[in-house]
Amino acid sequence: MEPKVKEKHPQERLIQRPVPGRKGTGGILKQSLILTILCIGFFVFLYPLSIWAISKVAAPNGGEGKIVESNGRAVGFENVGQSFTEDRYFYSRPSAVEYDGGGSGGSNHGPSNPEHLAEVQGRIDAFLEKNPTVKREEVPAELVTASGSGLDPHLSPQGALVQVERVAHVRNLPVEQVRALVQEQVEAPLIGVLGPEKVNVLKLNVALDQLDTQR
Amino acid sequence: MSTDILGVIAMFLLTVAIGLPLGKYIARVYKGERTWLDFMAPVERLFFRVSGIDASREMTWKQSMVALLSINLIWFFWAMFLLMTQSHHPFWNPDGNPSMSPDLAFNTAVSFLVNCNLQHYSGETGLSYLSQLGVMTFLQFVTAGTGMAACAIVFNAMRNRSTEHLGNFFDYFMKSCTRILLPISMVVAVIIAMEGTPMTFEGKDTITTLQGAEQQVSRGPAAAMVAIKQVGTNGGGFFGVNSSHPLENPTYLSNMVENIVIILIPIALAFALGFYLERKRLGWMVFGAMTAGFLMLLTTTVYFEMNGNPAISNMGIDQRLGSLEGKEMRLGAAASGMWATSTTVTSNGSVNAMHDSLTPLSGMNTMIGMMINSFYGGVGVGFLNFFVFIIIAVFISGLMVGRTPEFLGKKVEAREVKIAIMIALLHPFLILSGTALAAYVYVQDPTVGWLNNPSFHGFSEMLYEYTSASANNGSGFEGLGDNTPFWNITTGIVLALSRYLPIIGPVAIAGIMARKRYIPESAGTLKTDTGTFGLMVFFVIWIVSALAFFPSLVLGPIAEYFTIY
Numbered sequence: 001m002e003p004k005v006k007e008k009h010p011q012e013r014l015i016q017r018p019v020p021g022r023k024g025t026g027g028i029l030k031q032s033l034i035l036t037i038l039c040i041g042f043f044v045f046l047y048p049l050s051i052w053a054i055s056k057v058a059a060p061n062g063g064e065g066k067i068v069e070s071n072g073r074a075v076g077f078e079n080v081g082q083s084f085t086e087d088r089y090f091y092s093r094p095s096a097v098e099y100d101g102g103g104s105g106g107s108n109h110g111p112s113n114p115e116h117l118a119e120v121q122g123r124i125d126a127f128l129e130k131n132p133t134v135k136r137e138e139v140p141a142e143l144v145t146a147s148g149s150g151l152d153p154h155l156s157p158q159g160a161l162v163q164v165e166r167v168a169h170v171r172n173l174p175v176e177q178v179r180a181l182v183q184e185q186v187e188a189p190l191i192g193v194l195g196p197e198k199v200n201v202l203k204l205n206v207a208l209d210q211l212d213t214q215r
Numbered sequence: 216m217s218t219d220i221l222g223v224i225a226m227f228l229l230t231v232a233i234g235l236p237l238g239k240y241i242a243r244v245y246k247g248e249r250t251w252l253d254f255m256a257p258v259e260r261l262f263f264r265v266s267g268i269d270a271s272r273e274m275t276w277k278q279s280m281v282a283l284l285s286i287n288l289i290w291f292f293w294a295m296f297l298l299m300t301q302s303h304h305p306f307w308n309p310d311g312n313p314s315m316s317p318d319l320a321f322n323t324a325v326s327f328l329v330n331c332n333l334q335h336y337s338g339e340t341g342l343s344y345l346s347q348l349g350v351m352t353f354l355q356f357v358t359a360g361t362g363m364a365a366c367a368i369v370f371n372a373m374r375n376r377s378t379e380h381l382g383n384f385f386d387y388f389m390k391s392c393t394r395i396l397l398p399i400s401m402v403v404a405v406i407i408a409m410e411g412t413p414m415t416f417e418g419k420d421t422i423t424t425l426q427g428a429e430q431q432v433s434r435g436p437a438a439a440m441v442a443i444k445q446v447g448t449n450g451g452g453f454f455g456v457n458s459s460h461p462l463e464n465p466t467y468l469s470n471m472v473e474n475i476v477i478i479l480i481p482i483a484l485a486f487a488l489g490f491y492l493e494r495k496r497l498g499w500m501v502f503g504a505m506t507a508g509f510l511m512l513l514t515t516t517v518y519f520e521m522n523g524n525p526a527i528s529n530m531g532i533d534q535r536l537g538s539l540e541g542k543e544m545r546l547g548a549a550a551s552g553m554w555a556t557s558t559t560v561t562s563n564g565s566v567n568a569m570h571d572s573l574t575p576l577s578g579m580n581t582m583i584g585m586m587i588n589s590f591y592g593g594v595g596v597g598f599l600n601f602f603v604f605i606i607i608a609v610f611i612s613g614l615m616v617g618r619t620p621e622f623l624g625k626k627v628e629a630r631e632v633k634i635a636i637m638i639a640l641l642h643p644f645l646i647l648s649g650t651a652l653a654a655y656v657y658v659q660d661p662t663v664g665w666l667n668n669p670s671f672h673g674f675s676e677m678l679y680e681y682t683s684a685s686a687n688n689g690s691g692f693e694g695l696g697d698n699t700p701f702w703n704i705t706t707g708i709v710l711a712l713s714r715y716l717p718i719i720g721p722v723a724i725a726g727i728m729a730r731k732r733y734i735p736e737s738a739g740t741l742k743t744d745t746g747t748f749g750l751m752v753f754f755v756i757w758i759v760s761a762l763a764f765f766p767s768l769v770l771g772p773i774a775e776y777f778t779i780y
Binding site: 027028029030031032033034035036038039040042043044045047048050051052054055056058059060062063064065066070073074075076077078079080081082083084085086089093099100101102103104105106107108109110111112113114116117120121124136137138139140141142144145146147148149150151152153154155156158159189190193194195196197198202205206209 | 219222258265267288293337340409413424425426433434438440455459465526535536540545546550667669671
């Protein structure tokens with residue numbers, strides 16, 4: 001790759017040849033090795049441990065994950081959804097991993113996959129059977145589709161509201177009271193204008209249990 | 216307007232608003248001017264002194280590439296060593312996760328070494344915390360630094376002078392890590408830790424749920440890792456499902472921050488070019504062409520995701536919130552579409568929704584983002600890919616107007632154009648031949664059981680995997696059963712080829728051009744900092760990509776589109 005153009009342009013004769021390295025490739029490998037070891041110290045230990053120390057002091061629950069309690073008992077992580085299958089609770093979304101927080105996963109079903117579509121149809125039918133007062137066009141999609149993580153802790157407000165009559169009926173509570181509870185639990189978008197409204201299913205169900213015991 | 220769409224607009228505008236001053240700052244760092252992070256200088260000097268590196272010695276482009284490859288080789292062995300000995304790690308493995316098999320360790324080591332972060336394992340069960348920090352986090356810093364250093368060398372080569380001295384690779388590398396990646400990562404890590412991402416060395420927790428069942432929950436030192444995985448366009452998640460995991464990305468705010476930093480440095484580098492060369496219009500030209508492509512993909516993806524899957528609409532339910540299979544309710548369809556676009560136009564590859572479940576044309580857009588790989592592109596390397604297209608565009612424009620092609624006062628001659636064309640064609644070659652091979656093997660023996668979806672979508676899964684590998688992206692149509700020797704080895708090879716050649720190629724072009732005589736601009740010079748030239752580059756990119764990829768896209772996502780719409 002010696003530049004032939006050099007002869008053509010006299011100006012380029014002035015270019016200084018780069019100072020040859022005092023060490024060959026072996027030298028570069030050794031330099032790289034030592035630099036690597038130092039970088040490991042810096043990025044593998046110093047950086048994470050400083051973030052860890054900051055979390056320990058300032059993050060919720062010292063960086064170990066936000067816990068939700070009910071009657072003084074830890075019943076779950078606020079950010080990790082859990083399975084609710086009993087009719088007296090608001091259901092969570094379907095999960096491809098059955099809310100196994102030791103792993104995580106979505107269905108990875110494509111939009112045209114016949115098996116997937118049959119599964120969704122089955123979930124719609126099952127939901128309508130458990131919630132006979134709900135009309136088909138009121139069933140929001142999240143209640144019949146699996147989340148990406150399999151651990152989605154939330155529903156849309158509509159996802160909780162369509163379950164109100166069932167839950168109220170099973171628990172013998174006034175429908176209006178349960179509906180008000182859901183509305184209380186709706187979390188607004190970020191600063192009121194960014195992103196979706198949502199309801200944390202675990203927190204909603206904990207509040208529901210409280211409402212029931214207060215009665 | 217819906218709050219979901221406002222969220223997307225806010226994310227994009229914030230990124231540009233932060234990217235502009237950051238670009239100015241990056242230019243100062245690479246020029247060696249004073250910055251407010253100069254207090255890192257003693258650390259850098261100490262590192263260089265102990266390693267015996269003279270960071271002030273200027274290197275030729277070849278010397279830089281030798282240094283780059285040498286240090287990468289050492290990182291590879293370090294990664295292989297940690298991954299294959301996990302069960303013996305003396306600390307930071309509270310869940311007792313096992314060592315990796317050799318083929319999986321090879322794939323993982325290469326994949327993180329090349330800044331791709333394709334993951335054929337799941338973090339919860341496949342890695343010790345020591346590996347998460349020692350291999351993943353470490354490589355996420357240093358490989359991003361490597362790409363940015365290569366970019367800085369090209370910036371240096373584009374200045375108005377004739378020289379072979381193009382700065383010192385180690386100096387650019389170290390400064391990229393300590394002055395750019397580290398401070399941004401620290402800010403991001405602290406924000407997401409406050410939002411609820413774990414940062415602990417405790418192992419899995421077992422909890423009794425409200426309904427009375429046992430639930431295990433994986434945790435770990437996630438916040439530190441998630442930050443650099445986003446900032447360095449790495450994308451390899453702490454948990455198996457990446458940033459759709461509610462601990463990895465707990466709130467809409469954490470999602471905005473994580474999404475913004477995916478494209479932040481790539482955008483900032485476009486501006487940095489303008490500031491570095493003191494040709495701001497050139498920076499805006501690059502940013503404009505990249506942004507035009509990005510917005511085309513972004514708007515259509517968000518549109519299709521918000522409109523839902525027609526096959527499910529036909530069942531008569533309420534799909535007002537969009538297609539929700541594989542998505543999270545705290546993020547919504549629009550923010551998932553935004554992320555899917557951001558992560559694939561850059562070489563990031565983290566996900567906040569399952570790409571396998573995207574509607575067909577959104578799935579296609581994510582593939583197009585990776586096939587083009589320069590509508591922003593990865594940190595450093597995105598600009599290098601774009602640079603290749605600039606060279607081709609300059610050459611074609613030169614032919615069209617009948618002048619010797621020139622770029623920034625340097626003649627673009629046969630050798631540079633040959634390298635550029637080879638690099639531009641390497642990418643489709645790797646993707647299409649890989650996909651062809653996999654499709655052939657599958658047809659010969661359908662019992663290999665790779666595919667999670669039948670028909671056209673199954674083809675898309677294979678096409679996506681090689682596209683992601685060759686673009687050093689790392690996302691996947693994750694239904695593909697890819698932890699087999701076939702996929703581990705073939706994608707591992709694609710990964711290695713598609714990382715180093717597209718770095719060496721543009722650096723070589725820049726190095727060769729830097730040596731040439733500088734010709735001052737005259738009336739006959741093709742102006743490269745104009746909207747017209749930006750449009751030219753934009754069309755060259757689309758023509759090259761369309762010719763290469765359109766047939767394969769027809770077989771996959773486009774055919775699937777017509778089956779359900």
